[in-house]
Amino acid sequence: MGAVTNSEWSVPATSTALLTDQYELTMLAAALADGSGHRRCSFEVFARKLPNGRRYGVVAGVERVLDAIARFRFGEPELAIVSRFLDDDTIAWLRDYRFGGDVDGYREGELYFPGSPILSVRGTFAECVLLETLILSILNHDSAIASAAARMVGAAGGRKLIEMGSRRAHEEAAVACSRAAYLAGFDATSNLEAVRRYGAPGAGTSAHAYTLLHTTAAGPDEAAAFRGQIAHLGVGTTLLVDTYDITEGVRTAIEVAGPELGGVRIDSGDLGVWARQVRAQLDSLGAVNTKIVVSGDLDEYAIAALRAEPVDTYGVGTSLVTGSGAPTAGMVYKLVEVDGLPVAKRSSHKASRGGTKSAIRLARPTGTIVEEVVHPMGSPAPESAELVGRPLMVPMVRGGERAPDLPGLTDARDLLAANLVSLPWEGLKLSNGEAAVPTRFVD
Amino acid sequence: MGAVTNSEWSVPATSTALLTDQYELTMLAAALADGSGHRRCSFEVFARKLPNGRRYGVVAGVERVLDAIARFRFGEPELAIVSRFLDDDTIAWLRDYRFGGDVDGYREGELYFPGSPILSVRGTFAECVLLETLILSILNHDSAIASAAARMVGAAGGRKLIEMGSRRAHEEAAVACSRAAYLAGFDATSNLEAVRRYGAPGAGTSAHAYTLLHTTAAGPDEAAAFRGQIAHLGVGTTLLVDTYDITEGVRTAIEVAGPELGGVRIDSGDLGVWARQVRAQLDSLGAVNTKIVVSGDLDEYAIAALRAEPVDTYGVGTSLVTGSGAPTAGMVYKLVEVDGLPVAKRSSHKASRGGTKSAIRLARPTGTIVEEVVHPMGSPAPESAELVGRPLMVPMVRGGERAPDLPGLTDARDLLAANLVSLPWEGLKLSNGEAAVPTRFVD
Incomplete structure (x- = not known):
């Protein structure tokens, strides 16, 4: 085959920084300029509903997300593109960018339900907002499959x-x-x-x-x-x-x-x-x-x-x-907290819950799960005399450093197999219906 | 972010050779061993139907296909994987592999209908069969979108x-x-x-x-x-x-x-x-x-x-x-000719037409298209006194070399815009129905 005139187009770059939406960059620039970009923020990935009356969703793609975050760096080729519409201060900031915040989340192979806080990403607005599109691309695809x-x-x-x-x-x-x-x-x-x-x-x-x-x-x-x-x-x-x-x-x-x-x-x-x-x-x-x-x-x-x-x-x-x-999981990445203040969109049909959250899943002593409880992160999880609680979120990144000993693909496979056994029998039905267990939100 | 233990996993390799199904390689090995791998073959990409009662399909991804074929080469990392299940002779053959055959096809931005011979790939069985999965991945995705x-x-x-x-x-x-x-x-x-x-x-x-x-x-x-x-x-x-x-x-x-x-x-x-x-x-x-x-x-x-x-x-x-x-276009890549003999699968529901084909589209002098005619490649296209015929397939690769002056993305955009104007009015309806124009197959 002869010369490939556009081969540089089709070789995906090692940097993941342009696998994103332009508006993440324009928001960044405006926020850096008015100072709000440095506010401490908390973003949450969740799904408003499960597609097509499914009973549960499966979290997948987390390891790919963590790898993609590590490669979210702007080299000169990436800066050349964004400098077409960004100011010099923003370009300088991007040149040094590396995510330095914290990530907690559901492990791969974990089940999720509507409102489960699947991933919590915390840091400055500037460093967190940039990751929205890429994180959602990976989680929405892999979790759907x-x-x-x-x-x-x-x-x-x-x-x-x-x-x-x-x-x-x-x-x-x-x-x-x-x-x-x-x-x-x-x-x-x-x-x-x-x-x-x-x-x-x-x-x-x-x-x-x-x-x-x-x-x-x-x-x-x-x-x-x-x-x-x-x-x-x-x-x-x-x-x-x-x-x-x-x-x-x-x-x-x-x-x-x-x-x-x-x-x-x-x-x-x-x-x-x-x-x-x-x-x-x-x-x-x-x-x-x-x-x-x-x-x-x-x-x-x-x-x-x-x-x-x-x-x-x-x-x-x-x-x-x-x-x-259901080719996409429909997860969203929402700002839920700014400098300790819970924030939430109020417009019709797409309202969300403010505040950084964590979650546990409660099961009978037999292992069958009964409900998921979403509660403020940092507050103790609600306890139950008869039910056994299992925390669902694990630390994944601290100060930009990936946590050691995160579960791998085989662990995820084992976790999911165990999770499916824990579903009430209705949860395994193929027919349309409600989520296998209800989710309770506590303040 | 700390050390990325699996970064080599997530950087898509420049070689496209492993973006394929294992059976393409096992078929290759068996065919090289029994001598049939060197027979002259003709493969055809077509769609049996349009999804969801659509009136037309749009060909897209051809330029990406040609680029991916050029990068379909086996380096040592790729050989290390396939050598787990292939013999030394096949590995040696793969080490020297580059596609050396011919490709003709519909340009990007061309409309297609059920049975349109969207891409014709010709060469030895061995060199052509390897490309099946990758060609279909790209065309099925891009054409669906x-x-x-x-x-x-x-x-x-x-x-x-x-x-x-x-x-x-x-x-x-x-x-x-x-x-x-x-x-x-x-x-x-x-x-x-x-x-x-x-x-x-x-x-x-x-x-x-x-x-x-x-x-x-x-x-x-x-x-x-x-x-x-x-x-x-x-x-x-x-x-x-x-x-x-x-x-x-x-x-x-x-x-x-x-x-x-x-x-x-x-x-x-x-x-x-x-x-x-x-x-x-x-x-x-x-x-x-x-x-x-x-x-x-x-x-x-x-x-x-x-x-x-x-x-x-x-x-x-x-x-x-x-x-x-309709997230995938459902195109298939079928062997239609071996050493000049038309071949076709006969099993239920998935029968196909043998022989290497070409196609023209006939339009009234006003420009409105009337039918597509699929005919044996190399035979003259049928003519019509009242209708104007436009050949649909163009040479894209000859002896492994990409044809010069192939249309680019902007050309494809213009071609599609012109094509949509040429549809009879029913063809632009959003409702379910038949293909906008019938396709006639002549022997």
């Missing part, structure tokens, strides 16, 4: 799930989708960059193109394709059997591979009907351990509908990477 | 549109969303990285946080906030007037700025009612040239519903970056 993925994991009831939606998402968003799906309990991903960045297990064997490739002037030759795949990937591989006729494809697969074939994948047709028919056919051929993988427009409802069928693994693509009808 | 954006542009009927959805999208996807929106005719974007990479005009002044920041122990002080903004950004700025009470906010805004105030923004409430009321109030205060900007959960339907109201500019966020209900 993890929230949808968790419902799929629940619907699968212990069967394996492979994330394979990269082609239906922006190429970088796809990597974050894989991460969020793995966090939520998916077993593997097709996305190799997610394997590299996050250590998620990779999966994938072949597509219809590989079978079609073995066409000759005499016509299709599915057996040749299967032989090629088995020869190279071994009999443990999964053969895609629906390029032509599924029943023929299964017969050919076992003829070529023998009854030790690892799996067959069905990507079209009525998956439930085919799973039953293919299972019977495989068993009759002695391939009793050959797994059945199904894929093709699966979402949590389709996954649940297949629970009575002999399916071993679900491959999920589009619905995962699009949040299954 | 541009398709939604074009409907909004139509609905706005010449009024200004600002894209401000970055916070509701993955941080890198947000940049591509800004690009797609600008391509589709939006006037400006809030996203500064899109300003840098693509030269899109930037926009944005202030948020509620800036007004809330000026709270004192005596209470809110909206006037102080407005004074600070005017002092720094001038009276041409846009003041956000709905933090507390909109009528009060407008009065305060004109008191502080005078009747030369550039604009006021309303972000909540019944936007139509408020636009009328605020226009009357502004006019009564002599601020007859002060613009009204509205924002807050606007989509193409809400934009259209406000056409009778005195709105000057729409700010669009969530619905834009989520494709207004």
